[in-house]
Amino acid sequence: MAEETPKPQAQATVYELILYAFNLLTGYAWQAMGYVVNPATGKTEVNLEEAKIAIDCADFLAGKLGDHVEPEVRKEVERVLRDLKLNYVSRSAEASKEA
Amino acid sequence: MGLTTFARAIADGAGRLLWKTQLTLRTTGLQLLSTVRALPETVAEQIRTWRGHTLAMPIDEQRQLLAEFYEKFEDLVELICDAGFNADATPYQARYEEVRAWMMRAYPLLKPYMSAHLSYDPSDAEFGLSVAGYATDAMEALFCAEQLHTLLEKDEGHLIGRIERARSGLYRYADYLRGIIGT
Secondary structure: OOOOOOOOOOOOOHHHHHHHHHHHHHHHHHHHEOOOOEOOOOEOOEOHHHHHHHHHHHHHHHHHHOOOOOHHHHHHHHHHHHHHHHHHHHHHHHHHHHO | OHHHHHHHHHHHHHHHHHHHHHHHHHHHHHHHHHHHHHHHHHHHHHHHHHOOOOOOOOHHHHHHHHHHHHHHHHHHHHHHHHHHHHOOOHHHHHHHHHHHHHHHHHHHHHHHHHHHHOOOOHHHHHHHHHHOOOOOOOOHHHOOOOOHHHHHHOOOOOHHHHHHHHHHHHHHHHHHHHHHHHO
């Protein structure tokens, strides 16, 4: 009985890595805006400064994707960014009202 | 002396009559010209009515206009998001003006059909009244302000809801058109 040779794993492209980092950053941005519970503390915490940095970086990464991803993926990335920015504007307005 | 005055009065009267005649002729000519110019459209409409069609925009044209409008709408939302996020509307003002001008021309054509699919909120009308001087729906409220910074500054926490209402209206209208074409 011949031994099965392990199949070589497909190498991730840089665009897949960018998408991975994009998802990490957007997830963090939602958390930093207080819309998602922080899994470490079990509470919602608002840190708009960090949220802005996360959104800025996600926006930068999205710009690098260009036409290297499927049009549907690109549209989804743009939609997520728009939602994040709008919610950031809304949260900032709330914060300045409270201040 | 009396004869001179009489002759002058006659000449004056004749001059006025001539001037009035010229004016009447010119006005009539202009009216005739505008009627002739409007004729092809009127004839097309008449033919449509005779053939049993309504004067409403045909479904295919509505669908085409809606597709173009949706693209511009997403451009507008992106502009609003970017300007709001960067807290500076100045770099986006020129592009906003372009998109706004297009939407101001296109929306009145779409509005009669889209109104039925829009959700209404008093804040949309109030926003239009305070910014442009007339009541607006959720869609119009997004481009009624001449300046992008006005749109952002006058927002009192209603912007996200307004965008969602406008977007949902577009989706519902598109579904409706798809339903008609599919049947």
